[in-house]
Amino acid sequence: MKSIALGMAAAVACQWTVPASSFAPTLARPVNPAKSSALAAIRNRGLEISEEAAAPMPGGMILYVKAGPDGSSLGDCPFAHFVRIVLHEKGLDYEIRPSTEDTKPQWLIDYYDGSMPALRHRKECYVDSNVIAEYLDFFFQEPRMADKKRLSAEAAEATDGLFPAIAKYLKHTPDGDEKDDELKSSLIEALRRLEGHLAAGDRSGPFFVGNGEIFTLIDASLAPKLHHMQVGVNEFKGGAVDIDDDFPKLRAYMDLVFARKSFVDALYPEETVAWGWSNARKST
Numbered sequence: 105m106k107s108i109a110l111g112m113a114a115a116v117a118c119q120w121t122v123p124a125s126s127f128a129p130t131l132a133r134p135v136n137p138a139k140s141s142a143l144a145a146i147r148n149r150g151l152e153i154s155e156e157a158a159a160p161m162p163g164g165m166i167l168y169v170k171a172g173p174d175g176s177s178l179g180d181c182p183f184a185h186f187v188r189i190v191l192h193e194k195g196l197d198y199e200i201r202p203s204t205e206d207t208k209p210q211w212l213i214d215y216y217d218g219s220m221p222a223l224r225h226r227k228e229c230y231v232d233s234n235v236i237a238e239y240l241d242f243f244f245q246e247p248r249m250a251d252k253k254r255l256s257a258e259a260a261e262a263t264d265g266l267f268p269a270i271a272k273y274l275k276h277t278p279d280g281d282e283k284d285d286e287l288k289s290s291l292i293e294a295l296r297r298l299e300g301h302l303a304a305g306d307r308s309g310p311f312f313v314g315n316g317e318i319f320t321l322i323d324a325s326l327a328p329k330l331h332h333m334q335v336g337v338n339e340f341k342g343g344a345v346d347i348d349d350d351f352p353k354l355r356a357y358m359d360l361v362f363a364r365k366s367f368v369d370a371l372y373p374e375e376t377v378a379w380g381w382s383n384a385r386k387s388t
C-alpha cells in the first residue's frame with residue numbers, strides 16, 4: 105500500500121510506448137475547427153504532439169485482468185477490482201479482457217512479464233494497480249480521488265500489511281492448527297490498526313482518509329481486499345474472525361463501501377473469490 109503514494113514520475117517510468125505494429129492504428133486527437141488555423145501555423149514544430157502527450161484523452165482503454173474459472177469471465181483479482189472501481193468512479197469507458205496464461209497478448213508477456221491488471225491506453229500501457237490508479241487520477245481528475253499527502257500517507261500506513269496477512273491466513277492449511285492461529289492473530293492485529301484508524305481523529309465523513317469526506321484511491325483499494333477477507337474467512341475458516349462484534353467501526357465501513365455503486369458494478373461472484381483461494385490453498 106505504500107506505493108499508493110507514488111507520484112506520476114513512477115507511473116511515467118513504468119510506461120512503455122508500444123510499437124505501432126503491435127496495435128491497431130490509433131485515432132488522431134480531434135481538431136477544434138476554431139483552432140485549426142492556429143494549429144496549421146505551429147505544424148511541424150512538434151507543439152501539437154506535445155499537447156497530445158501532455159493530456160491523454162478518455163477512450164481507447166483496454167483493461168487486461170485475471171480470468172475466472174471458465175477462462176473468459178471476470179476473475180477474482182482484488183487489484184483489478186480496485187482499478188475498475190477507479191474507472192467507474194470517473195465514468196471512464198473501457199473494454200475489459202479477462203485473460204489467462206494462454207490468452208494474454210504476447211506483448212504483455214514480452215514487455216511486462218504478463219503482469220495483470222494491465223491498462224492499455226491507446227499506445228501506452230501501465231501495470232501495477234497503484235500505478236494505474238495514480239495515472240487515472242492524475243489525468244482524469246473528476247472526481248479527484250486523493251486527499252492531502254500527509255493524510256493519505258497516515259491512512260496508507262494503517263493498511264500496511266493487511267493484504268499479506270489476509271492472503272497468508274486464507275492460504276494456510278490445515279485450518280485450525282497452531283500455525284493457523286498465529287496467522288489469524290496477525291490478521292486480527294492488522295484489523296485492529298484499521299479499527300483504530302477509523303476511530304481516531306476528527307471525522308465528519310465515513311471514508312478512510314483524513315476527515316473521511318472523500319472516497320479516495322485508498323478506499324477503492326481497501327474495499328476489494330476486505331471483501332476477499334470476508335468471503336474467504338467464511339468459506340474456509342468457519343467465520344473465525346468476528347468483524348461484527350470485535351470491529352464495529354470497520355463493520356460499518358465495510359457495509360458502506362461494499363454498497364457503493366462503483367464497487368458493486370465492478371464486482372464478481374463470491375464463488376469466484378472462493379475458487380481463486382481454493383486454488384491458492386492447493387498450491388501452497
Ligand SMILES: N[C@@H](CCC(=O)N[C@@H](CS)C(=O)NCC(=O)O)C(=O)O
Nearest residue numbers: 170181182183218220221232233234
Ligand atoms: N501488485 C500487483 C498484483 C497483481 C496480481 O497479483 N494479480 C494477479 C491476480 S490477484 C493476477 O492477475 N494473476 C494472473 C496472472 O498474472 O496471469 C498489482 O497491484 O497490480
